[in-house]
Amino acid sequence: MNPVPMSRLTSVYGSFRARVMAARLESEGFDVELRGAVDNPYRLTVGEMARVDLYVPAEQLDEASLALLVAEVDEADEILDDDRPPVRVRPVPLTWVAALILFVLIAGPIALLLRWY
Numbered sequence: 771m772n773p774v775p776m777s778r779l780t781s782v783y784g785s786f787r788a789r790v791m792a793a794r795l796e797s798e799g800f801d802v803e804l805r806g807a808v809d810n811p812y813r814l815t816v817g818e819m820a821r822v823d824l825y826v827p828a829e830q831l832d833e834a835s836l837a838l839l840v841a842e843v844d845e846a847d848e849i850l851d852d853d854r855p856p857v858r859v860r861p862v863p864l865t866w867v868a869a870l871i872l873f874v875l876i877a878g879p880i881a882l883l884l885r886w887y
Contacts, residue, residue: 774801775827776828777828777831779824779826779834779835780835780838781823783816783821783822784816784822785807785808785822787822788808789804791824792804794841795838800826800830801830802825802826803825804822804825806821807819
């Protein structure tokens with residue numbers, strides 16, 4: 771029995787992201803193999819020591835790449851189609867701003883005068 775040649779699909783940093791991507795691909799029917807810092811005892815999430823490579827069989831490479839792209843587009847679309855109403859920011863009334871400036875202009879010199887006594 772000849773082993774199936776595996777090709778690197780992508781690399782991610784951190785075993786959590788790698789396992790999530792692998793689970794997504796496996797749910798689509800792809801054979802996935804993780805190589806690298808999968809069970810790293812240091813639990814690094816950045817840098818080359820945290821890199822995990824995702825491998826799929828060479829004949830599944832194009833379809834797996836397309837599946838990841840579709841999942842990424844769907845995820846971005848969910849973020850953009852959020853049904854929450856936009857947050858409204860109430861502007862500060864101009865009279866409050868004017869009152870604050872006037873207070874600072876009057877209270878500042880008074881505080882300086884009181885400091886000398």
